[in-house]
Amino acid sequence: xxxxxxxxxxxxxxxxxELLPDEQIKFNYMIDKIRSTYxxxxxxxxxxxxxxxxxxxxxxxxxxxxxxxxxxxxxENDLVLxxxxxxxxxxxxxxxxxxxxxxxxxxxIGKVYRGERPQKxxxxxxxxxxxxVIGEGELDISYDxxxxxxxxxxxxxxxxxxxxIHVNNRKILNGFFEELDLSExxxxxxxxxxxxxxxxxxxxxTELGKLDISNDKIDRIIxxxxxxxxxxxxxxxxSQLGIENELFNLxxxxxxDLIKYAILFGIPExxxxxxxxxxxxxxxxxxxxxxxxxxxxxxLGSICSGGRYEHLTESYCDNNFQGVGISIxxxxxxxxxxxxxxxxxGKKSVAKVLVVSMDENIDECIKVATELRNKGIPTExxxxxxxxxxxxxxxxxxxxxxxxxxxxxxxxNNTVTLKNMxxxxxxxxxxxxxxxxx
Amino acid sequence: xxxxxxxxxxxxxxxxxELLPDEQIKFNYMIDKIRSTYxxxxxxxxxxxxxxxxxxxxxxxxxxxxxxxxxxxxxENDLVLxxxxxxxxxxxxxxxxxxxxxxxxxxxIGKVYRGERPQKxxxxxxxxxxxxVIGEGELDISYDxxxxxxxxxxxxxxxxxxxxIHVNNRKILNGFFEELDLSExxxxxxxxxxxxxxxxxxxxxTELGKLDISNDKIDRIIxxxxxxxxxxxxxxxxSQLGIENELFNLxxxxxxDLIKYAILFGIPExxxxxxxxxxxxxxxxxxxxxxxxxxxxxxLGSICSGGRYEHLTESYCDNNFQGVGISIxxxxxxxxxxxxxxxxxGKKSVAKVLVVSMDENIDECIKVATELRNKGIPTExxxxxxxxxxxxxxxxxxxxxxxxxxxxxxxxNNTVTLKNMxxxxxxxxxxxxxxxxx
Numbered sequence: 001x002x003x004x005x006x007x008x009x010x011x012x013x014x015x016x017x018e019l020l021p022d023e024q025i026k027f028n029y030m031i032d033k034i035r036s037t038y039x040x041x042x043x044x045x046x047x048x049x050x051x052x053x054x055x056x057x058x059x060x061x062x063x064x065x066x067x068x069x070x071x072x073x074x075x076e077n078d079l080v081l082x083x084x085x086x087x088x089x090x091x092x093x094x095x096x097x098x099x100x101x102x103x104x105x106x107x108x109i110g111k112v113y114r115g116e117r118p119q120k121x122x123x124x125x126x127x128x129x130x131x132x133v134i135g136e137g138e139l140d141i142s143y144d145x146x147x148x149x150x151x152x153x154x155x156x157x158x159x160x161x162x163x164x165i166h167v168n169n170r171k172i173l174n175g176f177f178e179e180l181d182l183s184e185x186x187x188x189x190x191x192x193x194x195x196x197x198x199x200x201x202x203x204x205x206t207e208l209g210k211l212d213i214s215n216d217k218i219d220r221i222i223x224x225x226x227x228x229x230x231x232x233x234x235x236x237x238x239s240q241l242g243i244e245n246e247l248f249n250l251x252x253x254x255x256x257d258l259i260k261y262a263i264l265f266g267i268p269e270x271x272x273x274x275x276x277x278x279x280x281x282x283x284x285x286x287x288x289x290x291x292x293x294x295x296x297x298x299x300l301g302s303i304c305s306g307g308r309y310e311h312l313t314e315s316y317c318d319n320n321f322q323g324v325g326i327s328i329x330x331x332x333x334x335x336x337x338x339x340x341x342x343x344x345x346g347k348k349s350v351a352k353v354l355v356v357s358m359d360e361n362i363d364e365c366i367k368v369a370t371e372l373r374n375k376g377i378p379t380e381x382x383x384x385x386x387x388x389x390x391x392x393x394x395x396x397x398x399x400x401x402x403x404x405x406x407x408x409x410x411x412x413n414n415t416v417t418l419k420n421m422x423x424x425x426x427x428x429x430x431x432x433x434x435x436x437x438x
Numbered sequence: 439x440x441x442x443x444x445x446x447x448x449x450x451x452x453x454x455x456e457l458l459p460d461e462q463i464k465f466n467y468m469i470d471k472i473r474s475t476y477x478x479x480x481x482x483x484x485x486x487x488x489x490x491x492x493x494x495x496x497x498x499x500x501x502x503x504x505x506x507x508x509x510x511x512x513x514e515n516d517l518v519l520x521x522x523x524x525x526x527x528x529x530x531x532x533x534x535x536x537x538x539x540x541x542x543x544x545x546x547i548g549k550v551y552r553g554e555r556p557q558k559x560x561x562x563x564x565x566x567x568x569x570x571v572i573g574e575g576e577l578d579i580s581y582d583x584x585x586x587x588x589x590x591x592x593x594x595x596x597x598x599x600x601x602x603i604h605v606n607n608r609k610i611l612n613g614f615f616e617e618l619d620l621s622e623x624x625x626x627x628x629x630x631x632x633x634x635x636x637x638x639x640x641x642x643x644t645e646l647g648k649l650d651i652s653n654d655k656i657d658r659i660i661x662x663x664x665x666x667x668x669x670x671x672x673x674x675x676x677s678q679l680g681i682e683n684e685l686f687n688l689x690x691x692x693x694x695d696l697i698k699y700a701i702l703f704g705i706p707e708x709x710x711x712x713x714x715x716x717x718x719x720x721x722x723x724x725x726x727x728x729x730x731x732x733x734x735x736x737x738l739g740s741i742c743s744g745g746r747y748e749h750l751t752e753s754y755c756d757n758n759f760q761g762v763g764i765s766i767x768x769x770x771x772x773x774x775x776x777x778x779x780x781x782x783x784g785k786k787s788v789a790k791v792l793v794v795s796m797d798e799n800i801d802e803c804i805k806v807a808t809e810l811r812n813k814g815i816p817t818e819x820x821x822x823x824x825x826x827x828x829x830x831x832x833x834x835x836x837x838x839x840x841x842x843x844x845x846x847x848x849x850x851n852n853t854v855t856l857k858n859m860x861x862x863x864x865x866x867x868x869x870x871x872x873x874x875x876x
Contacts, residue, residue, distance in 0.1 A: 008497040010532040010754040013515070016487035018530065020537055021544070024483045040811050042789030042818030044836075045462045049454035049563050050488065050549065051508075059446040070489075072510030074553050077451070092456070094448040099458055101835040103822060106459070111488065115512050125487050135822070142800060142821040149808070264804040266812070316448040351480030362580060366702040370587070373478050374704070380480030383580040384541060384573070397539040398482075 015116070015124035017331050022399065025350065026343050027334055030158060031109060034129045034328065037154045038107040041146070043131050046106040048088040050113070054078040057087055059315035068114040081113035085130045085327070086312075093134055094316035102136040103143065121339075123331050132325030134312065139322045141254050144288040144308055145261030147326050151292055151304050152267040154328075159344070162295045163303075165267070166275035169255045170285050170307070172238065173276075175248025176224060180217050189213075190279040193225055197277070197298070201226075225277040231259055234274045251287075258288060286310045290326055300336050304328045348399040351380040353436050356391040358407025365406050368416060368431070377436050395421055402436055453554070453562035455769050460837065463788065464781050465772055468596060469547060472567045472766065475592045476545040479584070481569050484544040486526040488551075492516040495525055497753035506552040519551040523568045523765070524750075531572055532754035540574040541581065559777075561769050570763030572750065577760045579692050582726040582746055583699030585764050589730055589742050590705040592766075597782070600733045601741075603705070604713035607693045608723050608745070610676065611714075613686025614662060623649050628717040631663060635715070635736070639664075663715040669697055672712045689725075696726060724748045728764055738774050742766045786837040789818040791874050794829040796845025803844050806854060806869070815874050833859055840874055 012018045019027055054071055057080050070081040082088055085108045093104065109129045116122050131150065133143045148165045155163050173193075177186045192207045199207075201222060208218045227237045238252055255274060262272055280289040287308030294300055306326030313321045337343045353372060355365045365381050372379040380400065382391045388405075395403045405417040416434060419426045450456045457465055477483075492509055495518045508519040520526055523546045531542065547567045554560050569588065571581045586603045593601050611631075615624045630645045637645075639660060646656045665675045676690055693712060700710055718727040725746030732738060744764030751759045775781045791810060793803045803819050810817040818838070820829045826843075833841045843855040854872060857864045 007755060008493055008753050010494055010529045010751075011491065012487060012529070012533065013489065013491055013517075016489065018486055020534065021482040021484065024485060027485075028483050039788050040814070040816050042792075042816055042838075044459040044788055045466050046459065047462060047465075048456055049450060051451065051454065051551070051563060053449065053451055055446055056448055070510075070512055072508075074508055079451075091448045091450070095450065096458065101832055105818070113489070125489060138822075140821045140823065142804070142819075146819075153811075261800075261804060264801055264808065266808040313448075315446050317445060350477050350482055354480075362699075363702055366580070366699060370702065370704040373591075376478070378478050378480055380543070381580075381584075383578045384576075385578065394539060400480075 015118035015122065017123055017335065025348065030330060030334060033157050034154060034330065035109060037150065037157060038131050041150055043105045043107040046092065046108045047110065048092055050081055050111065051079050052082055052088065054080045056091055057082060068116055070113045070115055083114050084112055085110060085128050089132060090313045090316060093321055094313045097319060102134065103139060104134040107131045121332060121335060126329060126331035129328040129330050130325060132323050134321050134323040137320050139324065141257045142261045144324045145258045146265055147290060147306065147324060148262045148272050149265035149267045151326060152271050160294065164271055164273050164293055164295055166273050166278050166291045166293065167258060168275055168278045168289050169251040169287055170279065170289060171247045171251030171254065171287055173279055175245040175251055176243065178247060179243045179245045180220060182213065182217065185211050187283065193277055194279045196225065227276055231269065231274045254287060280305060280307055284309050288324060297340065303333050349401065351378045351400050352438060353377060353402040353404055354380050354382055354395040354400045355404045355406065356382045356388065358388060358405060360385055364411050368404060368406065372436065375435060377438065453556035453560065455561055455773065460786065463786065468768060468772060471595050472592060472768065473547060475588065475595060476569050479588055481543045481545040484530065484546045485548065486530055488519055488549065489517050490520055490526065492518045494529055495520060498525065506554055508551050508553055521552050522550055523548060523566050527570060528751045528754060531759055532751045535757060540572065541577060542572040545569045559770060559773060564767060564769035567766040567768050568763060570761050572759050572761040575758050577762065579695045580699045582762045583696045584703055585728060585744065585762060586700045586710050587703035587705045589764060590709050598732065602709055602711050602731055602733055604711050604716050604729045604731065605696060606713055606716045606727050607689040607725055608717065608727060609685045609689030609692065609725055611717055613683040613689055614681065616685060617681045617683045618655050618658065620651065620655065625721065631715055632717045634663065665714055669707065669712045692725060718743060718745055722747050726762060735778065741771050787839065789816045789838050790876065791815060791840040791842055792818050792820055792833040792838045793842045793844065794820045794826065796826060796843060798823055802849050806842060806844065810874065813873060815876065
């Protein structure tokens with residue numbers, strides 16, 4: 001028996017962001033800025049499916065990641081929802097390697113899925129905004145140097161002023177620990193060092209002690225990651241450590257080149273900091289690593305991260321594809337900025353003008369709206385038969401900056417009344433001269 | 439035992455569109471045009487989750503749709519992937535009804551999922567591009583009239599010339615069949631009529647006969663849907679049928695108003711056709727219905743459809759939300775246009791210029807690229823150490839329209855060599871005056 005009055009409680013799942021229109025306008029403004037910046041640097045668009053075959057997408061996954069994955073069957077297919085945009089890129093490059101032009105520069109902005117325990121600031125569905133440059137074989141270090149300039153441009157365009165891009169090179173770290181004969185413990189050591197910002201120096205020492213590392217070596221590690229001064233100072237101090245390790249010295253050469261080129265790419269040196277403590281936990285990275293911090297909001301963690309990697313496609317083919325890339329988790333960032341009341345940038349409304357009638361006659365309103373739209377001005381007509389007060393209220397609620405009012409008088413004189421909703425100023429404008437500044 | 443050389447065959451699932459970069463540029467161009475047109479009409483952006491709770495999304499679903507749905511469990515949650523953008527809209531309006539401003543005009547462009555049997559031209563993941571205007575209670579017919587003008591603007595902007603928007607009103611159909619005392623069979627009759635374009639008049643007659651409808655009534659039905667002439671002729675012929683039915687006559691009034699306002703909204707009358715044979719199978723629609731056809735490619739079916747509906751949120755709340763909307767299935771349309779070799783519109787490359795060095799010195803190349811980017815020109819630098827020939831090949835493959843070459847000579851003279859890749863023309867330009875027309 002169907003009961004027509006039975007209602008389902010409408011709800012959106014926890015961990016899934018769903019915005020009201022005025023927030024969505026701001027969110028889209030950020031996405032648009034990211035996209036236009038990526039395109040200004042010539043990155044090509046890519047859009048891969050959200051659903052992939054489990055054997056393909058999980059070829060390399062494991063541990064924590066695998067537990068969070070949305071995996072299910074449809075018919076005979078074992079399917080997963082993508083959990084990042086890097087594995088789909090590896091798949092894409094492997095499939096299309098003969099049709100792509102290298103270095104392959106692509107951006108992808110899309111939703112990814114991780115079934116994390118829902119909690120404040122954690123999302124199960126979120127946008128990642130990635131760029132990567134993929135080389136077939138060797139990829140010049142100058143491509144690594146371009147990334148910080150893109151991050152700089154992007155966050156400047158978004159209205160941020162006080163932020164710093166931290167760079168390091170895993171070769172320096174790896175070489176240093178080889179020198180200390182600690183290569184076997186490097187993954188654990190890097191994981192601990194990575195937390196120095198969160199847990200402090202003493203806790204890092206304690207944790208390193210638990211790895212059965214001598215106090216002498218722990219002190220050398222702390223001295224190393226605490227090397228201070230300008231970027232130039234740090235590089236010179238690193239060179240003076242007297243470490244003969246080849247990897248270490250290659251790392252220093254690369255970071256020197258990176259800083260030199262990054263500045264040619266237009267990033268002010270004050271926004272770029274060699275930070276020997278950052279390692280980006282993952283094994284994945286083999287050279288340059290990046291993290292980006294809002295200096296007054298360090299508690300947000302890195303808002304844009306990435307690095308240089310080799311072996312991108314090793315699960316799929318024997319080709320040697322190397323790459324460098326960065327990623328912004330924009331859903332979480334937007335949520336944090338909203339929380340901090342830091343979102344002021346961007347448009348407030350879609351329509352620039354609302355056309356309303358003094359009475360019930362909407363014919364001239366539609367004509368005026370059509371003329372404005374033909375001039376490229378985003379325009380709306382209020383066509384419900386309501387009191388004029390309600391029509392203004394509509395414009396007010398949607399933050400539409402201008403209202404055009406048309407009544408008998410205006411029609412007779414071939415004019416409109418134009419009201420600036422912010423200043424309250426009201427003017428009579430000839431129909432022939434009517435326009436709205438965008 | 440892990441075998442590092444074991445490779446997984448990389449593949450993309452059938453029924454999922456994944457484009458090469460030059461196709462993706464064109465696809466995005468279409469999406470961008472759709473979005474900018476929707477915004478020109480003041481529609482607000484909306485982005486809802488792809489995953490929803492099964493009980494919410496399936497409150498109303500049934501039959502064919504339900505079979506195609508991607509449904510799975512994660513933990514204790516019974517989840518589905520959205521199969522359209524209308525049910526999420528109904529959910530959203532029900533949840534946020536007290537925070538939204540009505541009439542609520544929203545656009546949503548996003549992926550939806552249907553596990554159809556994969557076959558040529560059918561996709562399991564595809565983009566829908568929807569607009570809807572939702573009224574709280576009565577919504578003026580002028581909102582229905584705005585839709586064809588948006589469709590017209592949109593497809594004109596996309597470069598189409600010969601297309602027609604077919605409109606009808608379900609009230610005319612429903613009233614007509616009430617008059618014929620065939621109301622109980624109306625769903626079946628409309629389903630058959632809807633196919634007239636595909637199967638022809640004779641097959642429609644045969645199928646109607648199977649519903650146990652008298653030949654006399656079948657003839658009246660055929661005469662009715664075949665009413666011809668201009669829109670005005672058709673309306674006048676409808677009025678002269680002498681049908682007293684209230685619904686029928688309300689439908690005629692509405693279609694008259696729709697055509698009148700639609701023309702004020704700027705659609706040329708030749709692009710708008712009253713077509714009594716279209717019904718849009720679904721029970722969902724209660725008034726205006728739309729279909730859009732490319733006149734030279736009728737075989738593609740309707741490329742943009744929609745209509746007026748009541749009871750949007752009846753599964754979730756008692757409020758009376760009425761709406762009118764249209765939808766474009768852009769993934770399928772893009773695929774069909776590609777197949778027909780009809781995609782010529784749009785940009786060919788992202789970068790407008792590639793900066794390359796005559797030799798290994800890329801410093802000045804990076805500086806010039808930075809200057810161009812600061813002027814807003816999408817620019818790329820080729821930084822791999824390759825022969826100059828290979829650098830040009832890269833620009834050629836990516837269809838980048840200009841290449842800037844910098845060598846010792848250029849650096850000495852503070853100039854660059856600018857090559858137009860289309861004409862082959864090469865000029866020497868002073869660094870200070872360098873710009874690229876966008």
